[in-house]
Amino acid sequence: PESKIVGTSKSFAPSYDWFQTDCSVTVVVYTKQKGMNSEMVILDYEDSRLRGEIIIRDYSYLLNIELSNAVQEDIAVHVAEKVGKVEIVLKKKDNIPWKKLGQPLESHNSFIKRTDQGLYYRKCKLISKTEVTHDTRLFCLLLPQSTHFQVPVGQHVYLKQIVTGKEVVKPYTPVSCSLQTHFKEPSCHDGACLFLMIKIYPSGLFSSELDRLQIGDYIYVSNPEGSFQxxxxxxxxxxxxxxxxxxxxxxxxxxxxxxxxxxxxxxxxxxxxxxxxxxxxxxxxxxxxxxxxxxxxxxxxxxxxxxxxxxxxxxxxxxxxxxxxxxxxxxxxxxxxxxxxxxxxxxxxxxxxxxxxxxxxxxxxxx
Ligand code: FAD
Ligand code: NAD
CATH class of the missing domain: 3.40.50.80 (Nucleotide-binding domain of ferredoxin-NADP reductase (FNR) module)
Structure with missing residues (x-):
């Protein structure tokens, strides 16, 4: 059947709509910005919650919804760069009509300073750890399948783990897996992995704990930050x-x-x-x-x-x-x-x- 608009949010710019077909739900964000690209869209889906953050210079637009029905993990994100439209395509688990998109969660449909947004963390799995030097390792972290984010050049992320019962957070700068510009990591499709080159200090609070992580263990990774453009x-x-x-x-x-x-x-x-x-x-x-x-x-x-x-x-x-x-x-x-x-x-x-x-x-x- 033809797609039709079934829900509209009344709010300040940007804004969003959604529509559905038998098997999919598409959320469309109109940013009204030229020159958008996929690096500006960060998407997570966890425990039936959809969280989309759209970065527009120093501001971020947030979608934060408890979806009314279940969707599959593979979510597609399309960015129409010239018109500034972002489409999030969700595949329904059950092919039934949705009455509404879902329940708004904290700060849903808000457009606020990035610095006021707070960092969002998702759990990533350590899939490899290789020696770079005697004290520095290259960690490869796998993002959840439903997560979409790319770390722009010159930006860092925060890693979070519990050290002796307390949450500890430190910044790290994702790297490419190689300096060979045409080299592609065979086991990891683009954007799904994060490579981090980290020096282990024997008395370092965070890095020594990180070194104890085993392949298959999880660590929290934040959204990217940084002033380089x-x-x-x-x-x-x-x-x-x-x-x-x-x-x-x-x-x-x-x-x-x-x-x-x-x-x-x-x-x-x-x-x-x-x-x-x-x-x-x-x-x-x-x-x-x-x-x-x-x-x-x-x-x-x-x-x-x-x-x-x-x-x-x-x-x-x-x-x-x-x-x-x-x-x-x-x-x-x-x-x-x-x-x-x-x-x-x-x-x-x-x-x-x-x-x-x-x-x-x-x-x-x-x-
Ligand atoms: P800490 O417990 O902080 O200690 C580090 C070392 O310094 C230890 O040997 C400790 O004994 C010693 N030390 C601690 N305090 C003092 C002091 N006052 N005087 C003298 N010595 C002291 N690191 C990377 O390896 N890779 C990265 O990609 C990376 N990116 C970063 C990006 C940003 C934006 C920033 C700010 C830092 C980055 N770092 C990076 C550094 C990282 O954030 C941590 O600072 C580093 O891993 C050390 O943390 P730790 O908790 O292991 O060590
Ligand atoms: P290190 O102790 O092995 O020192 C490397 C070199 O830095 C030394 O050989 C020396 O030439 C120079 N150096 C060290 N201390 C100096 C001082 N007081 N004055 C002048 N030169 C000095 O370095 P490391 O253990 O690899 O530490 C790297 C540092 O870089 C950490 O402090 C880390 O936080 C920082 N870092 C910052 C970012 C970021 O801000 N984006 C990213 C990665 C690392």
Missing amino acids: KCQVQTLEDLFLLAAGTGFTPMIKLLNYVLTNVNSLWTVKLMFFNKTEDDILWRDQLEQLILQDKRFEAQFILSEPSKEWNGKRGKISSSLLSEFFKRSKQDSKVLICICGPAPFTEQGERFLKDLGYCKEEIHSFTA
Whole structure:
């Protein structure tokens, strides 16, 4: 039978409608925004509750409904980018007509500041854990089948677990499973998995507990957060990356993104600060990328090198920065991204300002 509108919400922008056929229910959100994309839609379905969050700049529109009838786990989300329409297609478990969509839950149909929305967590299953270095592992988490979310470049999530009876939450930055831009993880279809590169500190409250997780165990993962925006790199000519230790994590997706999507790009230079050679994350992959892509260069700087180390030594300094970060041409459009321990990031910002870079040319990754 033909679809027909059976329910309408009267509210401020955005708004939603729903319609049904014999076997499906479609919820349509009219965001009235141009340039929507699937990264802006976060969807969860758990215990008959449907929760959809649509991110529009600093605001989020929330659908939060206890559905009146059961639906299947595989939910499709379609985003009509130009008109800003989001369609959520639910498959009915029983092919009977629904009288209503469901019961509104807390903050349903609200449009409020993202910072006031509170973080939503869903349970994800640990499906693999591989060694990156002596103390850092790559964790692969499987999202629930009904969950739709992608973590945008430069954003982080919060992980939550119970440590000695108390809830503990820490931020982590999802990475790509590889620096090979064309590599696809065979066992995990796009968007279903989250890869996290996490350093285990023996006395670290959260990370040591995380290391005790077994394959098949669950952990809570929040919605993404962060201030980085892709438009900061869209017409870029030079990208300089300043990373220390696990501060390398936001650089991974960023590298993949710019090398595949930013046509104006001339050079990408990474300065990677670590204690010892054994601490350099994905050194092999970085060296391979240098060979593969002429635009990419990397320099490793060690603060506690062995006698055999021939490369650069020391900690972040104005002279190291000015030596390596040379623009491809005078007045090139440049962005410098910094991530590492707080004192490292603060020193980096200060040195770069002293070297004449302006505020808009520097992005620091922080919580
Ligand atoms: P903590 O219990 O916090 O301790 C960490 C270490 O520091 C331990 O060795 C501890 O003994 C020592 N320590 C604690 N307090 C002090 C102190 N005052 N002085 C000196 N030493 C101290 N980490 C990653 O591995 N991967 C990521 O992708 C990642 N992304 C992040 C994204 C953001 C936005 C931020 C802010 C941080 C990110 N981190 C990341 C760091 C992460 O959030 C945790 O801080 C880290 O895992 C340590 O947590 P922990 O509870 O295990 O250790
Ligand atoms: P680490 O202790 O192994 O140090 C790595 C290098 O950082 C050192 O070799 C040194 O060159 C530099 N460094 C360390 N302390 C410094 C200081 N006080 N001043 C100047 N330089 C310093 O690093 P780690 O254990 O891998 O820690 C990484 C840090 O990055 C953590 O604090 C973590 O919270 C942070 N981090 C932040 C984000 C984010 O904000 N988005 C993401 C990932 C990691």
